[in-house]
Amino acid sequence: MTAYFERLDAHRYRATPAVGGGWNPAEQHVAPSLGLLVHxxxxxxxxxxxxxxxxxxxxxxxxxxxxxxxxxxAVTTIRPGRTIELVEATLAHGGRTAIVLRAWLMQTSDTSAIAGADHLPLPPLEGLEAWEPSSIWAGEFVRTVDVRREHIAPGRSRFWLRPRLALVADEEVSDTARLIGVIDVANGVTPRAHPQELAFPNLDVTVHLIDDPVGEWIGCDTVVGFGRTGTGLTHTVLHDRRGPVGTSDQILTLRAR
Known part of the structure; x- marks a missing residue:
């Protein structure tokens, strides 16, 4: 396998076995689908x-x-505009909508003179140990992702991610789409509980980007919190080699197994 998806026509794609999920290997891991929607x-x-x-x-x-x-x-425009626009994209399987993306687009301008964010820098990936997600997760997808991780405590890690496969076979894909297609695993790379003891799937992923990520790797400074009424949150500050580029949040439903 060289890619997560193969194009069938203008709107349809065939998932390869590489998308097998962590909670159920027969189901698709949502991570590549998120990247496909962005693409x-x-x-x-x-x-x-x-x-x-x-x-x-x-x-x-x-x-x-x-x-x-x-x-x-399917992609539609919800709120057209010359400087700000809202776009919706849906991914359907077997005639049923599985994921809905709403994306705000903003007109670019040169603000390099004031650029910056005071998040703590990530340790260079070259100094971090490789970690194998398949040590605790099932499914083929996690076997296709390179992880270099600094594990600080349960639910607290800093790490770098890289998908080893193309998002779409024989198709040029932006760094943004390719890296969005892997960040959903932040929740699984920073487990606060072992997945055999507690299920904690996320219902959403919300990403805010102040810069377009550049390069092969996406860096994650991640904290997972569990509430008292069955809800959790995975919060990640996203980095590329230049520094912080945005944040990602995932709301979790906590279920004893």
């Missing part, structure tokens, strides 16, 4: 000429599990 939005913007707008917020709602197989993506 579809970027292709639509390029097709109609977006005038330099960039993705600033990506809010994914995960409506339920779906088996490995063909998926179909």
């Amino acid at each position: 579809a939005v970027e292709r639509e913007l390029a097709r109609r000429g977006s005038g330099g707008a960039r993705l600033a917020r990506l809010s994914f709602d995960i409506l339920g599990p779906y088996a490995i197989g063909d998926v179909e993506i």
Whole structure:
């Protein structure tokens, strides 16, 4: 396998076995699907000429599990505009919508003179030990992701991620789409509890980007918190080699196994 998806036509893709999920290997891990939705939005913007707008917020709602197989993506504009635009993209499997993405796009401008964020820097990936997600997770997808991790405590880690496979076979994909297609695993790389003892799947992923991530690797400074009424939160500050580029949040449902 060289990719997570193969294109069938303008809107349909076939998932390869590489997308097998951690909670159920027969179901798709949502991570590659999130990247695929971003790729579809970027292709639509390029097709109609977006005038330099960039993705600033990506809010994914995960409506339920779906088996490995063909998926179909549709992209529509909810709020058109020359400087700010809201786009919606849906991913369906077997005629049922599985993921909904709402993406805010913002017009670019040169603010390099005031750029910066005072988040703590990540340790260089070269100094971190490789960690194998398959040591605690099932499914093929986690076997295709390189992880260099500094484990600080249960629910607290700093690490770098890299997908080893292409997002779509024989197709150019942006760094943003490719890296969005792996960050859902932040929840699994920083477990506060062992997945054999507690299920903690996320219902959403919400990403805010102040810069487009660049390069092969995405860095994550992640904290997982569990509440007292069955809800958790995975919060991640995202980095590339240059520094912080945004944040990612995942709301969790906590279920004893």
